[in-house]
Amino acid sequence: MADERVPAVTLQAPDLNGEKHREPVLSVAQMRAAERAAITAGITEYELMRRAGEGAAQWVVRMAAGRRVCVLCGLGNNGGDGYVIAAALQRAGIEVDVIAPRGPVSAVAREARSKFDGEVRTSGRIGAPVVVDCLFGYGLNNNITGDYASLLEMMGNVPAMRIAIDVPSGIEADTGRIRGPVPSFDLTLALGAWKLAHFTQPASLLMGALRLVPIGLASSPAEAFLSARPVFAPPAADAHKYSRGLLTIVGGAMPGASILAAEAAMRSGAGYVRLLSDHSHPSAPADLVIRVDNLEEELSDDRASAFLIGPGLGRGEGARGRLAIALDQGMPTVIDADALHLLDCDVIEGCDVSAVVLTPHDGELAALCRTFGIPSGTRLAQAKALHGKTGMTVLAKGRNTALAGEEGAILFPPATPWLSIAGTGDILAGLVASRLAVHKEPQRAATEGMWLHSEAARIAAPTFSASDLVHAVRPAMATFL
Numbered sequence: 001m002a003d004e005r006v007p008a009v010t011l012q013a014p015d016l017n018g019e020k021h022r023e024p025v026l027s028v029a030q031m032r033a034a035e036r037a038a039i040t041a042g043i044t045e046y047e048l049m050r051r052a053g054e055g056a057a058q059w060v061v062r063m064a065a066g067r068r069v070c071v072l073c074g075l076g077n078n079g080g081d082g083y084v085i086a087a088a089l090q091r092a093g094i095e096v097d098v099i100a101p102r103g104p105v106s107a108v109a110r111e112a113r114s115k116f117d118g119e120v121r122t123s124g125r126i127g128a129p130v131v132v133d134c135l136f137g138y139g140l141n142n143n144i145t146g147d148y149a150s151l152l153e154m155m156g157n158v159p160a161m162r163i164a165i166d167v168p169s170g171i172e173a174d175t176g177r178i179r180g181p182v183p184s185f186d187l188t189l190a191l192g193a194w195k196l197a198h199f200t201q202p203a204s205l206l207m208g209a210l211r212l213v214p215i216g217l218a219s220s221p222a223e224a225f226l227s228a229r230p231v232f233a234p235p236a237a238d239a240h241k242y243s244r245g246l247l248t249i250v251g252g253a254m255p256g257a258s259i260l261a262a263e264a265a266m267r268s269g270a271g272y273v274r275l276l277s278d279h280s281h282p283s284a285p286a287d288l289v290i291r292v293d294n295l296e297e298e299l300s301d302d303r304a305s306a307f308l309i310g311p312g313l314g315r316g317e318g319a320r321g322r323l324a325i326a327l328d329q330g331m332p333t334v335i336d337a338d339a340l341h342l343l344d345c346d347v348i349e350g351c352d353v354s355a356v357v358l359t360p361h362d363g364e365l366a367a368l369c370r371t372f373g374i375p376s377g378t379r380l381a382q383a384k385a386l387h388g389k390t391g392m393t394v395l396a397k398g399r400n401t402a403l404a405g406e407e408g409a410i411l412f413p414p415a416t417p418w419l420s421i422a423g424t425g426d427i428l429a430g431l432v433a434s435r436l437a438v439h440k441e442p443q444r445a446a447t448e449g450m451w452l453h454s455e456a457a458r459i460a461a462p463t464f465s466a467s468d469l470v471h472a473v474r475p476a477m478a479t480f481l
Contacts, residue, residue, distance in 0.1 A: 023212070024222030025194040025411055028138055028173050034193065034220045041218070045108045048215055049077065052191040053084025053112070055213035056165055059189055060085060060132055061092050063161060070128035070160075072151055073100040073120070074135040074169070080109030081165055081191065082134025083116045090118060097121070097128055101147040123147070131160045133185070135169035138195055144170045144180030156183030164188040167197050168206060175378055176200030184208065192217050194226060199400045199411040200378055224380060224402070224409035230448050232269070232480040244271025245305040245437030248298065249430075250322050251277040253314030255284075257337065257426045260466055261311040262288050264430030267473040268452055270305075270437040274298075295322060299329050305440060306332040308433035310339030310359075311426040320347070327351040332440045335392075336429035340364045344371050348390065354406075356392040357442045359429050365396050378402075384409055393442040397428060401450055405443035415454040416461050423466025428453045431473070452476050 026034065039045055060069060069089055073082035079100060089096045098120045104110045113120075133155065135148055144152065152170060155162060162185045167173050170180030173195040188207035190198055192215045197203045235244055247270045251258040258275055263285060265273045274289040276298050284290060291298055299307070309326050313319045320342045326333060327348060332355035335343060340360050360368055365382055369375070374385045383396040383404040393405035399417065403410040432449030436442065452473060457464075460472035 022225035022228050022410075023194060024219065025196055025199065025224045025226055026220070027196060027223040030221060030223060031138060031173075031193060031195065034217045037220065038217055043216065046111050048192075049080050049108055049112055050084055051215040052213060053081045054088050055215065056081065056189045056191065057085045057088035057092070059187065059211060059213070060089060060130070060163060061094065063163060063187060064089075064094055064130045066094065067130055068095040068097065068128040069130045069132060070097040070099065070126050071132045072126075072135050072155065072169075073098060073104075074137075074148070075100075075102045075105045075109070076137060076139070077106055077109055078134050078137030078166060078169075079104055080106065080112040081137075082132065083109070083112040085132060085134065085165070086118060087112075087116045090116075099124065099126070099151065101151065126151075126154050126158050126160070129160050131155050131158065131162050133162065133164045133169050137166050138173035140167075140170070140172060140179060142179065149180055152183065153181045156181065161186050162208075164207065166191045167195055168203070171197050171203045171206070173197045176203035178203060178206075182206055187211065189213050191215060193222075196223060196378070196380065199226070199414075200380070201398070201400050204400055204414065224411050227403075227410045227412045227447055227450070230444075230451055230480060232448070232477065234481060235271075239271070241271035242303050245269070245434070245439075246272040246274070246301075246303050247433055247437040248301070248304050248307050249273065249275045249311075249433070250295070250299075250307060250309040250313065250326055251275050252312050252319050252322065252338070253316070254312035255281045257312035257423070259284050259288070259312075260423050260426040260470060261308060261336075261430030261433070263470045264427040264473055265308070265434035265437075267470065268431045268434040268449075268477060270434040273434070296325055299326055299331075304331060306334070306433055306437035308334045308336070308429060310334075310336035311429055313338040313342075315341055323347060327353065327356070331355070332436050332442065333357070334359060334429055334433040334436060334445075336360075337364075337425065341367055343368065353390060353392050355436075355440065355442050357395060357432055357436065357446050358386070358392050359395045359397060359425070359432060359446075361397055361425060365394075380404070380409060380411065393446060395432065395446040395450065397425065397450075403443065403446050403450070405446070407443045410443075410447060412450050413454070416457045418461045418463060419453070419457045419469075421464075421466065424453070424457075424469060427456075427466060427469055427473075448480075451480065455479055
């Protein structure tokens, strides 16, 4: 039974539905530091293991629904968690089968093994309809081979529900790198805190549903935070179109992309959206203001709140000149698409870029990193390095989006894969730019734009065109008020 002197372990789902706080995402070093701090404060290492194992067991009991469970235990502390889980399942009246190719090596894992009153096999077939992976924990940094690789392969081939404890065995917690034959899981239970791999491709694609098991760790410095769902305020009672934000979109060679961005911006908070273009567009909505006058004169309008440049811009010398003129104004600006390929040290030299937001996808992020001399790495690492090098806020978009800015780094819940169609990036740029025009806060605007984008996709799914997504922005806005 649980120690009555210690508060019961609670079950916690991730902040994927918008709690009003940011949950930390820890690196391996930060997680170890948090555990050391807890031990220094008087919590024994075994007590931390007990909380983790019994908290995870509550989820396993729920998912097993009375069915037999096979727990795979490694030789380290993750294996120790497995023995605690197995003992808790026994107490709950669930039949448990434990497979451990080798015995535990750490003192705390051996203590956990001693408290499990059941048989432990070193090999054999996985025959249970629920399998719990406790082979390797967050400290893995080498390839999995031999008996453990064979167990992972067997686990992937049996018709069973698969549950991973902390991170699936064979995945590096800091990078998401896959170091063995990792199967796909139905559920991953993070112990104590989220790890970077939980929100890093390709590892995150194998983890299934994510749930957090708190174990009483104190707050500590984090590598990043999981984004909390924002709340929007309605316009002030005395608002007018300029006080709500005038967004100027700089168009170029391909009008379709800039019109998509403009339509998204018009539905996401800005009071006035205008498109600067070389010519009018018959397909543009009647309520979009299109200006074909002198670019520099239009960009110097002191009523403007923010700019967007990139969607449909093109990459010729004329486009580079437009980007330079826009940046020279020192205005809050979103740079997307073609403009990202034109950005370099010469273009930003002498410009105030502290309120500039970059919105690159992976290919554009790689190009920017080459331009600014940033080495390869995870999406989060590159976004942070690019922000550090340029001072600009970087929204590195994708299924697992990373945001780096003055307020630190933020990771987002995965968006629907239905977003993987042409034009959705232009819409995201318009959403971020519109929110930037409303309040002129770059990192906040990027966060709000990302959530709006995901919510609009949820409403528009299961399948949609870019135009359908634009029309889902309005009902999406209503969910944040």
